[in-house]
Amino acid sequence: MIHIDGSYGEGGGQVLRTSLSLAAITGEAIRINKIRAGRQKPGLAAQHLTAVRAAATICNAKVTGDRLGSTSLEFIPGSATASGRYTFDVSDALGGRSAGAVTLVLQTILLPLALADGKSEVILRGGTHVAFSPSFTYIEQVYLPILKRMGVQAEVKLGAWGWYPQGGGEVKLSVTGGNTLSGINLMEPGELKQVRGLAVVTELPSHIPQRMASRAENLLHQANLKVNIQPLRERGAAPGAGIFLTAEYENSLAGFGALGRVGLPADKVAEMPCQELIDFNDTGAAVDGHLADQLLLPAALAFEGSQYRVADITMHLSTNAWVIQQFGIAQINIDELEQTVVVEKL
Numbered sequence: 001m002i003h004i005d006g007s008y009g010e011g012g013g014q015v016l017r018t019s020l021s022l023a024a025i026t027g028e029a030i031r032i033n034k035i036r037a038g039r040q041k042p043g044l045a046a047q048h049l050t051a052v053r054a055a056a057t058i059c060n061a062k063v064t065g066d067r068l069g070s071t072s073l074e075f076i077p078g079s080a081t082a083s084g085r086y087t088f089d090v091s092d093a094l095g096g097r098s099a100g101a102v103t104l105v106l107q108t109i110l111l112p113l114a115l116a117d118g119k120s121e122v123i124l125r126g127g128t129h130v131a132f133s134p135s136f137t138y139i140e141q142v143y144l145p146i147l148k149r150m151g152v153q154a155e156v157k158l159g160a161w162g163w164y165p166q167g168g169g170e171v172k173l174s175v176t177g178g179n180t181l182s183g184i185n186l187m188e189p190g191e192l193k194q195v196r197g198l199a200v201v202t203e204l205p206s207h208i209p210q211r212m213a214s215r216a217e218n219l220l221h222q223a224n225l226k227v228n229i230q231p232l233r234e235r236g237a238a239p240g241a242g243i244f245l246t247a248e249y250e251n252s253l254a255g256f257g258a259l260g261r262v263g264l265p266a267d268k269v270a271e272m273p274c275q276e277l278i279d280f281n282d283t284g285a286a287v288d289g290h291l292a293d294q295l296l297l298p299a300a301l302a303f304e305g306s307q308y309r310v311a312d313i314t315m316h317l318s319t320n321a322w323v324i325q326q327f328g329i330a331q332i333n334i335d336e337l338e339q340t341v342v343v344e345k346l
């Protein structure tokens with residue numbers, strides 16, 4: 001049994017999710033203590049408990065400690081990951097509506113399902129565009145296209161937008177299965193070809209996405225970037241707003257987004273991700289701060305080495321590297337000076 005200290009480094013939900021993915025993939029039993037000890041409200045929240053249940057379902061794991069607020073968990077896989085049709089709803093864990101991020105549940109089961117034989121269709125319900133997690137749009141526009149280059153054959157469709165606090169979003173994930181992962185080289189981004197974007201509202205007036213889109217287009221034009229942002233007004237379970245930008249480089253993709261909230265003018269919502277994108281572009285890195293930690297797991301599972309240059313070395317990145325190394329599957333070198341990550345399968 002592999003023992004994981006959930007308080008290590010960042011001490012957040014990712015320590016748990018990466019451990020679950022690797023337990024499902026390797027068949028290793030795990031015990032995690034001090035789950036999310038680094039957070040104000042430690043233990044399993046709805047999103048984490050849903051990830052535990054999703055991972056347990058796909059590999060028939062025997063689990064103890066799987067309840068809200070639990071700070072320790074034992075997870076013993078009962079079989080290899082089984083492809084199939086699954087539905088996971090973050091609200092089930094809470095016994096009421098939850099906007100827990102379905103994208104994080106998706107990331108927990110994606111690689112086990114991609115490596116398993118056979119097709120999978122998964123419906124995920126909860127929050128699709130919520131703070132402190134990759135948005136659905138980031139998964140669709142940045143994460144999956146990069147993983148596709150590594151051999152992961154998966155697609156996502158948005159069935160409904162789910163914002164904080166109501167949730168109620170829906171994502172359909174289709175995974176081909178039987179994938180073999182190759183390495184990736186993202187040391188140089190190449191030319192920035194264009195910035196694509198989506199300025200979206202649900203159940204709010206159409207001038208809001210228009211204002212977000214035109215403010216972002218102006219700012220990015222001023223920075224001499226080629227930009228195309230689509231304003232979009234959609235139906236939804238609740239009002240919500242956000243802007244999501246994808247920087248499309250010759251050799252890479254990077255994503256930046258912001259969510260609207262009551263009292264925050266549409267122009268202001270647009271400004272933050274534009275500035276983040278411009279700052280990122282100035283670094284010359286190929287991998288944004290979030291993709292940096294999310295790429296580690298697929299890179300560690302690839303039969304070839306990977307290397308990439310990151311905009312910044314976050315605590316999430318170094319913590320995730322530590323978690324993966326507890327399973328003895330890969331050697332990960334993070335060079336703080338060069339801002340590079342090198343991953344080699346062991």
Ligand SMILES: Nc1ncnc2c1ncn2[C@@H]1O[C@H](COP(=O)(O)OP(=O)(O)OP(=O)(O)O)[C@@H](O)[C@H]1O
Nearest residue numbers: 012013014015036039132133134135138290293294
């Ligand atoms: N704006 C964003 N775009 C893309 N990815 C993001 C964004 N914000 C956060 N992430 C990613 O979401 C993950 C969050 O991990 P973290 O350990 O903080 O988990 P968490 O489950 O949200 O838990 P916690 O409540 O413990 O913080 C990381 O992989 C991080 O890179």
